[in-house]
Amino acid sequence: MSGPIALVDSHCHLAEPDFDADREAVLARAAAAGVTTLVCVGATGPVESNFPAVALAGRRGAVEIVATVGIHPHDAASADEAAFTTLGRLAASPGVVGIGETGLDFHYDRSPRPAQCAAFARTVALARTTGRPLVVHVREAHIEAAAILQAEGAAAVGGVIHCFTGDRDDARRYLDLGFAISVAGIVTFKNADTLRDAVRTVPLDRLLVETDAPYLAPVPHRGRRNEPAHVRLVAEAVATVRGEPLATVAAATTANARRLFTVRG
Ligand SMILES: [Zn+2]
Numbered sequence: 001m002s003g004p005i006a007l008v009d010s011h012c013h014l015a016e017p018d019f020d021a022d023r024e025a026v027l028a029r030a031a032a033a034g035v036t037t038l039v040c041v042g043a044t045g046p047v048e049s050n051f052p053a054v055a056l057a058g059r060r061g062a063v064e065i066v067a068t069v070g071i072h073p074h075d076a077a078s079a080d081e082a083a084f085t086t087l088g089r090l091a092a093s094p095g096v097v098g099i100g101e102t103g104l105d106f107h108y109d110r111s112p113r114p115a116q117c118a119a120f121a122r123t124v125a126l127a128r129t130t131g132r133p134l135v136v137h138v139r140e141a142h143i144e145a146a147a148i149l150q151a152e153g154a155a156a157v158g159g160v161i162h163c164f165t166g167d168r169d170d171a172r173r174y175l176d177l178g179f180a181i182s183v184a185g186i187v188t189f190k191n192a193d194t195l196r197d198a199v200r201t202v203p204l205d206r207l208l209v210e211t212d213a214p215y216l217a218p219v220p221h222r223g224r225r226n227e228p229a230h231v232r233l234v235a236e237a238v239a240t241v242r243g244e245p246l247a248t249v250a251a252a253t254t255a256n257a258r259r260l261f262t263v264r265g
């Protein structure tokens with residue numbers, strides 16, 4: 001494999017106000033780092049939080065921007081009938097390529113767990129109705145999340161477990177359900193040996209990379225605002241952990257992201 005490195009940041013929040021002051025410069029740095037496409041995930045809160053991401057989607061400059069729409073598990077308590085009606089409409093908007101983030105966060109528990117489970121299940125059903133892949137957020141709820149994905153038939157549309165932080169058994173459970181595993185900058189953190197062990201076990205054709213920017217900046221930017229250009233540092237760390245060339249990891253994760261989200265270009 002030769003030629004320039006091409007990367008997809010499979011999960012970032014470029015529409016967040018954190019980037020309002022310098023979004024064009026952020027995109028230019030992403031392009032310079034080899035990012036050809038970024039998936040702008042809209043669901044940073046309740047359903048209204050998707051509007052700015054949908055507005056950015058479909059832009060085709062130096063970096064292609066596509067979007068996903070969902071209701072974050074933190075805000076599952078807001079996921080009423082009206083919210084799902086709006087979400088269904090947003091899912092059909094131009095440039096929207098996936099449904100999420102959705103899932104379960106039993107670490108923060110910002111919405112009651114039954115509300116999180118109900119919203120997650122209903123979002124899987126929406127993904128199936130629209131035929132779009134799922135972007136799933138899971139913290140400290142891997143068994144419960146896998147059970148919902150299974151019960152709701154999520155394998156019919158597939159998707160990705162974003163910012164995966166589980167162990168190799170958790171990864172296996174999602175792989176068995178047909179899901180891909182996306183690795184974020186946490187893989188560069190000192191205390192992430194369990195994650196690094198899991199990353200070694202994921203087949204190359206199921207692996208994605210992401211920044212989750214503006215959050216979770218990889219080393220050596222840890223603690224500062226993250227941005228899509230840093231997906232290259234994530235890919236480099238994944239390559240090192242797996243003992244594979246960066247070009248191999250870049251080519252595979254880019255192909256996987258494009259296949260999953262059926263992104264052109
Ligand atoms: Zn998340």
Ligand SMILES: [Zn+2]
Nearest residue numbers: 011041101212
């Ligand atoms: Zn996110």
